Amino acid sequence: MNTLHSLISLFVFSCFLPLLLSFSPPQTHLPMQCLDDQRAPLLQLQHHLYYDPNFTFSSNFDLWDVNTDCCSWEGVTCDAYGHVVGIDLSYRNLSGSFHSIFNLHRLQRLNLAGNNFNTTLFSYGFHKLKNLTHLNLSSSCFHGQILVEISYLTRLVSLDLSYQDDCFWRNGYGYNSATLKLEKPNFKTFIKNLKFLTELYLDSVDISTQSAKLCETTSLVLSNLRVLSLSNCGLKGPLCSSLSRLSFLSKLILDGNPISYLPPNFLEITSRLVSLCLRNCNLSGHFPTEILLSPKIQSIDISFNHQLMGQLPEFPANNALQSLSLYFTNFSGKLSQSIGNLKFLTDLELHYCNFFGPIPSSIANLSHLVNLYLGGNKLSDSIHSSLFTLPSLKIMDLGENQLVGKIDEFPNASSSSIERLYIGNMLFQ
Template sequence: MQCLDDQRSPLLQLQHHLYYAPNFTFSSKFELWDPNTDCCFWEGVTCDPYGHVIGLDLRYKNLSGSFHSIFNLHRLQRLNLAGNNINTTLFSYGFDKLQNLTHLNLSSSCFHGQIPMKISHLTRLVSLDLSYQDDYYWRNGYYYYLPPLKLEKPNFKTLIKNLRFLTELYLDSVDISTQSAKWCETTSLVLSNLRVLSLSSCGLKGPLCSSLSRLSFLSKLILDGNPISYLPPNFLVNSSCLVSLSLRDCNLNGHFPTGILLLPKIQSIDISGNDQLMGQLPEFPANNALQSLLLSHTNFSGKLPHSIGNLKFLTYLELYYCNFFGPIPSSIANLSQLVNLYLGGNKLSGSIHSSLFTLPSLKTLYLGDNLLRGSV
C-alpha cells in the first residue's frame, strides 16, 4: 500500500518545522523528503503493509526545531531522534499519544529539564534511551551551558513502574541523585525482563543491592561514575547471561567477587579507577570468553596466573597501577588477538620475554614503572 494521506501530512509538517543547525546555528531548512513521492520510501521512514508509518529514524542529522507533528502518527512503533541539536525540554510533547511505541531513542540531542510523566505511559516500551544529553555546546567562540535531564517528579520509580516490558534502559548522565539507594530495589522488582541497564554518571548512591542478581536476563550493566562504594558479597556471580560489566570510578572498596571473572558469557569487565578495590586474578579456564579486562588504578594484587594465556579472545588487557608482582607469564604469547597490553606501574620482576614483541595484533605495550630487568 502507498503512504496514506493522514500519514504524509504530519511528516510534511515535521519537515517544515525542522532545520539543519550544526553547532546550534541555523543553516538551512530540512528538505530530506520529496513531497511528490511516496512517503513510505522516504529516508528514515518505515511503513506497515497498509501504509501507516510505524518507524521514524532521524538520528544524527544536526536537526533543531519542533517535532510536535510526530505525535499525530499514532501507529508509530519506533522513534529515533538521537544525535541532534534540538535543545529544548520534553514537557510540551505528547508522548502519551504514541501508545504503540516500543523503541524510543532521544539520546545526545540536548534535551534538558524534567523527564515528563507522559513517557511513563508508554507501556509497550521495550527500549528507552534518554542518555548523554550534552551539558554544554560551542557556538560563536563561546561555551553555553545546558542543565541536565533529571528525574524528580516523576522520580525514577514513577517513571519505570508501568514500563514492565523494558529490556533496555539507558539513562546515562540523567540526574537521579534524589533517589538515594532506592533505584536499585525498584529496578529489581519492576524490570524483571531487563537485559541492558546503563546508568552512568547519574548521581546514584550505594551500596548496590544484592537483588540486582535476580535479573536473570541481564547481559549488560553500566554504572560508571556513581558513588556506589560497596558491592554485596557474591554480587552477580550467578548471572549466567552477563556479557558486559562496567563499574569504573565508583569509589568501590572491599573485595571484588572473583566469580564474575569466570562467568560463562562474560566478555568485558571495566572496574578501573577504584583505588580501594581489592582482588586477585583467578585461574582462567580454556573456554573463558573475555575480550576486555580493565583493572587499572585498583588495589588488585598477587601474581599474574599462567592461565592468563587461556584468554584466547582477549584484545584489551589493562592492569596498570595495581599491585601485581612476580614475572610476566610467558603464556601471554598465546594471546594472538591482543591489541593493548598495559602492565605498567606494578611490581613485576624478571625479564621481558621477546615473545611480547611478536604478538600479531599488538599496537600498544606499556611496561614502565616495574622491577623488570635485562635486555629488550
C-alpha cells in the same frame, strides 16, 4: 454423464469460491506506498527541522526528496500498508521542532539520538504514540524534568534518555549542568506501567533523590529487564541486593556512582551477567574475582576504584572474557600464564595497579588482542619478542615498569600491526 458431472463440479466450485477467498492469506508482498496522512507529518517535520552543527550555523533539513515515495526516504520505515512505523534521524546535528511526529500513531520505533534540540520535553505529545516499542532520545540536549507521559507508553521495550550533556562536549561547549532529572514523577511512578521494558538507559539523568528504593522498585516492576544502565546518576550505595531478582539481567552499568561497597550476594547478582561496569564507584575492600570465571561474563570494568583489592584467578581454557579493565585499582600479584587461555580477549587494561613479576609469555597466544595496557606496575624481566607480532595488536603500553634487556630490532611494518608503543622509563638497551 461427463457433461452432468462437469456441471455439478462447476456449481460446487462457484458456491465455495467466495469462502475460499475469504480464507486466503494476506498479501505480504504488496509495495510500500506511502499514505497521504503519513506523508503530510513527514513533510511538516522536514519543514520544521534544520541542521545546527555547532549552535552557530543553520540550514534547512533537506534529506528527503519530496518527489519520491516517503517510504523510500532515508531514516523512514513503513509497514506493508504504507504506515510509518520507524523514524531514525540519529546523529544528524538537528535542531528545531519535531511535533508533527506525534501524528504518526502507528510509529513503533523513534530514534532522535545525537542531535541538538536544547529544550525540555514538556511541549511534546509522547503519550499519543501508543504503539511505540523503542524510544531513543539520548545525547540530544534535552533538560528539565522527565515527562510522566513517557510512562504511558506501555509497550516500550527499550528506553534511552541518557547522556543529554554529551552534545555540549560534542559541539565544543565543554561541561553544561543542564540535564534531565527524575523527581516528579518519581522513579516508581515513572516505571510502574513499563512492565515490558527490557532495556533502560538513564545515564547522567539526575535521580539522586531516588537512591533509597530505586533497586527495590526496579526488581519488583521490571522483571523482564536485560540492560540497566545508570551511570553518573547520583546514586549512593550500597549496591542493592534485590537486583538478584532480575533473572534476565545481562548488562549492569553503574559507573560514576558512589556505591562504596558491594552486597554479600554480589556473586548471585552477577552470575548471569555478560557485561559489568562499576568504574569510579569508590569501591574498597576485596573484589570477588570469582566473577572473572563466570562462563557468561564477557566484559568487566572496575577501574578507577583506587582502594579496591584483588588478584587475578587461574583462567580456564576458552574463558569468554573479551574485555578486562582494572586500571587504577589496588589489584596485585603475579600475572599468571593462564591469561593465555583468554582466547577471545580484545582489551586487557591492567595499567597502574600493583602487579609484579614477568610478563606471561602466553599473552602471545591472544590473537584477537587489540589493546594491551600493562604500564605503571612493577613488572620485571625481559619482553618476549612475540608480543610485537600479535596479529591484531594496535596499542601496547609497557612503560614505567622494571623491565630490562635489549631490543635489537623491531618487526618491520609488514609483520606488525602496532600503531602506538609506550616503553618509557625502563632499563632497556
